[in-house]
Amino acid sequence: MKYNGQTVDLPPEAEEVAGFYGAMIDTEHAKDATFNKNFFDDFLKILKKYPPKNGVKITKFELCDFRSMFDHFEAEKTKKKSMTSAEKKTAKAAKDALEAPYTHCTLDGRKEKVGNFRVEPPGLFRGRGDHPKKGALKLRVRPEDITINIGKDVPIPTPNVPGTWKEVVNDNTVTWLANWVENVNGNYKYVFLAAGSSIKGQSDWTKFEKARELKKYVDQIRNDYNDALRNKNMGERQRATAMYFIDKLALRAGNEKGDDEADTVGCCSLRCEHVTLEPPNKLVFDFLGKDSIRYYNEVAVDEQVYKNIRIFKNGKNPEDELFDRVNTGALNRHLASYMKGLTAKVFRTYNASLTFQDLLDRGTPEKGTVQEKLNAYNHANRMVAILCNHQRAVPKTHEQSMGKMRDKLRGLKYERMKLRHALFAIDAKYKKDKRYKEPESDLDDDAIATHEDNLKAKELEKAEKKFQKDNEKAAEDGKEPQDESVLKEKLKEIEADYKRLKKERGTEKHVLKREKPTEKIEEAIDKLEEKIKTFKLQMEDREAGKEVALGTSKINYLDPRITVAWCKEHGVPVERLFSKTLMTKFPWAMEVDMDWKF
Structure with a gap:
């Protein structure tokens, strides 16, 4: 690096930290004042310990x-x-050989896959949203920082770097294999078994069964909190109002935060400034939720709830707690009095899964195509994600991605046009056929020329790469490589093909490389039209979901059995909705019948 134009000779320890920032100078993080300040404060501490060699x-x-x-x-x-x-x-x-000894462990005699077996490397803390510590230096974790949890009387594993473990424990009442405390926020970090392990699968199944069990008690809970909305005891009334929000709006319960943590809140930690009254019965919520994601919602509420919020805010300052007589612990203890293990989080899982099931049952087109059904599924997933406030910023690559999709759609239309023109060249009667006479939209002369130029460039590049790859393989196998003339001949053929296509522009005629009977061409056009229709639906789906994170609800709040049963009922391959990771995570969900309901 340079300082004030002068080259700085840093020792390795300081150079590493400078490199963490250097790798990020073209990112949004490097434009953030808090990030830069925290980084530089920590960098100066490192420089004090490891100063530049050239002074x-x-x-x-x-x-x-x-x-x-x-x-x-x-x-x-x-x-x-x-x-x-x-x-x-x-x-x-x-890399695989290096990691192999650490990817599995033995649990009760069974070989189980370990999840996050790599310790987080040192770097700069990103944080989420407006985190006050973003940019701070995450220190290297050493064996002396790590506690490992192993069976009794088994050999203690040797660390893969010099050092000795902080502690070795034999605790079979917990599921973590190792832990340490990270230096930025003082949080514990754990190593667990992989998502598809027997213990994790049992834990997921129990979580969703607990949410299903709530069905037996939810009517009683709702009756009780609706009655308590008018309770003369203000603590009871506040708790009932908080439960109304947790149930109807799927708010998180929320916990108190320290001064050095991001100012995020949940239901019980809402301040007066976070909720605005709009007569006659509308509340406007505006606060930072988990991961510093803004929660903004204008919602009409029960008349008594509106009245309660007005009472709770009366005489308080904007920064005062709205629910000053309720906390998360007390609320969860109250919920547990109805049903063992019931918490506000179980309510979120219950409402998310129940809403999802209902939206799928009402919104799936019985006779739709697979893509139409997938769009209905993703719409239901989106509605639940919005309910749970699983938002995201529009990905930076979204416009680029949509541009590529538009190009692909234009390519499909181009193929259809060429097939139509092939029919016209065979028999002019097809020009009057209403199925084929209309030209494709978005395909003017310039678009056709650009598309053909792009196709040609791709084909030329593909031919060159194939030639190089074939010669590499020949060298590996001890064979003679192909002569350059083979590549030149191939490139010449491609150039000739595209000269012919250029001549065809504006003629409404096209000669196929291989002759086909008209029935086969008509069949190919029908398939292309179906493909175009499907692809347009995919584009609509991508655009609709650009600001919603579907994965969070799918992984954590939606019972996977809903998806599996829906796929079986509607003939949709589950692989279209569950990644390989999710298939591994939820093996217990794969055996449900098509008529299973949450």
Whole structure:
């Protein structure tokens, strides 16, 4: 790095920390004042311990130049991308061999996969939302920081780096295999078994069964809190109002926060400033929820709830607690008096799964295509994600992704156009056929020329890569590589094909590379039209979901058996909705019948 234009010779310990920031200078984090301040404060502490070898005094963040580090990391990325298939294969094999001893453990005589077996590397803490500690230095975790949990009388595993474990315990009442305390927030970090392990599967099943059990008690709970909305005891009335919000709006219960934590709140920790009254019965919620995601909701509420909020706010300052006589612990103890293990979180799981089941039952088109059914599923998933406030910022790559999809759609229309023109070339009567006479939208002369130029460029690149790959394989097998003339001939063929396509522009005629009877061409057009229809639905679905995180609810709040039963009932492959990871996580859900309901 440079400081005020002068090259700084940093010792390895300080250079590593500078590199953490250098790798990020083109990200949004590096534009954040809090992130930069926290990084530089910690960097100065490291420099005090490991000062520059050439005596440069670093005191001002603005004079630091990390560009050379960034350029180095970018060059390394480029080098990695340009590795041959054989090199990538060798590197992966070496990595797998290095990790193999740590990926599994033995539990009650069974071999089980370990989940996060890698300790988080040192780096800069990102945080979520407006976290006050973002940019702080995450220190390297060493064996001396880690407690491991193993069986009695088994050999103690040796750390893979120099050092000795902080502690070795034999506790079979917990499911963690190792833990340590990270230095930024002082939180415990754990190593658990993988999502598909027997223990995790049992835990997930129990969680969703607990939510289903709530069905037996929910009417009584609702009757009781609705009655208590008018209770003369203000503590009872506050608790009833909080339960109304948790039930109807799927709010998290919320916990108290320290000054050095992000200012996020839940139901019980709402302040007066977070809820605004709008007559006659509307409440406007505006606060930062979990992970510093803004919760904004304008909602009409029960008349008594509206009246209660007005009473609770009366005489208080904006920063005062709205529910000053309720806390999460007391609320959960009250819920547990109805049903063992019942908490506010169980309510969220119950309402999310029940809403999802209802939306699927009402919104799935019985005679729709697979894509139409998938869109109905994703719509239901979106509604639940919105209920649970699982929002996300529009991905930076969204517009680029939609642009690629628009190009692909144009490509499908181009294929259809060429097939229509092939029919016209065979028999002019097809020009009057209403199925084929209308030209494709979005395909003017410029669009056709651009599309063909792009296709040609891709084909030329593909031919060159194939030639290179074939020669690499030949060298590996000890065979003679192909002569350059083979590639030149192939490129010449491609150029000739696209010259012919250029001549066809505007003629409404096309000669297929291989002759086909008209019935086969008509059949191909029908298939393309179905493909275009399906792809348009996929584009609509992608656009509709750009600000909603579907994965969180699917993993944590929606009983997976709802999805599996729905897939079986409607003939949708479950692989279209569950990734390989989720299939591994929920093996117990795969055996349900198609008529199973939450």
